[in-house]
Amino acid sequence: MPHRCPTTESAPARWLLIGLALLLLSLFLLLPLLAVFVEAFRRGAEVFFAALHTDAALSAVRLTLLAAAISVPLNTVFGLAAAWAVTKHRFRGRALLISLIDLPFAVSPVIAGLVWVLLFGAKGWCGPWLAAHDLKIIFDVPGIILATVFVTFPFVARELIPLMEAQGNDQELAAVTLGASGWQMFRRVTLPNIKWGLLYGVLLCNARAMGEFGAVSVVSGHIRGKTNTLPLHVEVLYNEYQFSAAFACATLLALLALVTLGLKSAVEQISHQGATRRT
Amino acid sequence: MKSIPPLLTAAALLLLLTACGKRTASGTTLLNVSYDPTREFYADINQAFAKHWLTTHDSAITIEQSHGGSGKQARAVIDGLQADVVTLALAGDIDEIARRAQLLPRDWQAKLPDNSAPYTSTIVLVVRKGNPKGIKDWGDLVKDGVQVITPNPKTSGGARWNYLAAWAWAAKQFDGDHARILAYMTRLFKNVPVLDTGARGSTSTFAQRGIGDVFLSWENEAYLIEHEFPGKTDIIYPSLSILAEPPVAVVEANAAKHGTTAAARAYLEFLYTDAAQALAAKHFYRPRKPQSAAPDAVKLPPLPLITVDAEFGGWAKAQATHFDDGGTFDQVYQPEK
């Protein structure tokens, strides 16, 4: 009787595969992350903190937070509405609608910036009208927010649609039978079922909103202390030979990434436990 | 159809209502849209000018800065970046703003002294310490095994000066024989391993990443590299280069809208004062008034300089002949088959 289980590999093969995966991932993921911190502290902690404490850096942080604070809630509400419409109902053109919701995900960030320039730029569609009314969108905060909303558009919806699709409508139908109103049903039945997926989507949406580069770079105008987001500020510093300062600001973004990942695994952990307890 | 733009804008604005709280800046604010290698220079100028303005006008002035490749910056202004003044790498880019967006008159270059260029510069060759490849002049750039770093002339102002300087040398060398000049330029660009979009990108590539043997650079940027990366590079002055005149101009339509015309004009006129000229010298530009440079400023050696007007018939013509689609750069930069 061979003592090994027939549906797994021999121990050496197993450890070889694990070792290979670990090696690849550390070379590929851990090393870059490490490099950010090493480069940031290359000239000492003083330079690091000085870099974060300039007016330009602080205003970049503020703008980044503002852009995220507006685009994430908007896209969360949209994600909920879209998932509700698409998964709880059947209608003509549903497949097309799902594809359209996914569309920004496959649009190059550069194009996401370009479309706003074509619409609201001085030479664009609405440009002359905007100029006549002294409204600024492109090369100002609104343009940056629009670009961010565009690129983060599908994140929540993408998480919710498969989830709600898989859960089906049975519980909602039961709630309706018991006389629940639409809002009650959403709050009491649907929301508890999707809360972890929703949170997950919001986290990813937020990470992307704060980290977006290509789209905002097209619409920003790069005015120091005014229309530079944190990723753009990193680029500016990088171009001013302040490599340590650039990487110092990059660590903020890397930390954001790490927090996102931490929260995400926490969410997975909790939702997984919840799921096993229920069954 | 007519009602679509306002409707659309209204909807977008509704979404953004929270975002655009009115900024109430005290005093005047100017936006200076400039090109890549002027960051450190204008940081100093802005401080000096703000002090000057405070003493003469008894009110505060803030100057906001935006930097990037010259062409990219001009494009942003055309698309509506609200620059009060532009300080770009070459007259051609400001011409484009005048031509495409009519934000300033066509004869803008006559509004200020010295072709509206308060300081000049030139193109030099930056090599690794000790000049291991023995680069002396433009002719050495096409040798086998020499890697040349320059930004892309299509997007970078500095790169266009580089290109024209090399061209002018070749024109002199080969007595204006067009075929041989083209052959030289083609070999030159065969030796270019990285073509960044702006001068700053190229500097990083050469100085920080250690790529290439010789870097075609603004003179001021070359000295800045020596300052930032001490002991790593040498500056080689070629036998012939080009007089680079980075011009400045008030974007009159924008300034009028912001009510900053007087301040914008004062800002640019300030560049011609002794104080500003000294700062230009400090940042390794060639001031129009060399006597105003501080005694300890680096003495930039004289060298034979050709001008775009005399050699190439002005920027409009140079742009059309060399850098527009189908121009000589497109012929030079061909795919390897």
Add this chain to the structure above:
Amino acid sequence: MHNHRVIPGFGLSLGFTITYLSLIILIPLAALFLNAGGLGPAEWWRILSTPRVLAAAKLTFGASAAAAAVSVGVGLLVTWVLVRYRFPGRRLLDAMVDLPFALPTAVAGITLTSLYAPNGWLGGYLAKWGIQGAYSPFGVFIALTFIGFPFVVRTVQPVMEDLGSELEEAAATLGAGRWTVFRRVILPALVPALVTGFTLAFARAIGEYGSVIFISGNLPMKTEILPLLIVSQLEQYKYRDAAVIAAGMLLVSFTLLFLINLLQRQLDWHKR
């Protein structure tokens, strides 16, 4: 058909979805097509068939496909290890996979560049082997693989977790070796997920900008990608050309997405 309308909120949610979708996505994209659509097909063809656009397209699609293919290989290995084995640090590894999702692309760009530049930690080693890391098509490929490979892991992972062991046991009982079981039993079940992962990674890679511009060196005809070409056209005031290239990319992206969704529906249909 009737009972579907039992659940309330159809009109409201669909109305909001479509309005918001139109405002944020469709109308702006329509502006792009209007801008490009003013030109006839001959003009389109002229712009899209210039050597520079063709070279950029070749690099963009080629490097994206290569990156997605490698992502499938690496992703399969990583997923396998994550799902099948238990070892210390597995949870951490699992969380790390999402790093490229969460790390801003600009940060990824400058970091990968500093690692793979000839004077960087990894670039030095590569140089000894005669490989240029950063500033080469290989650099573009590295950045795109970094961006793309979590897609493969995250698409394959749930499918592999759901894979029952019955078939494997049956195959083993019939005397099949482990490799044969993998090749003939497990792999076929994973193929649809792998294809979806490949397509997602591919679609994402085509549009990627932030990480690539730092590492590519941006040489026209050699390491210039399509999104950078769009920016570069804009900087030369060629709005039409930029819009046409963007519209072309968009059509490809949308086709890809549509195929993914079709594929996923096919998969769901098989499951039932």
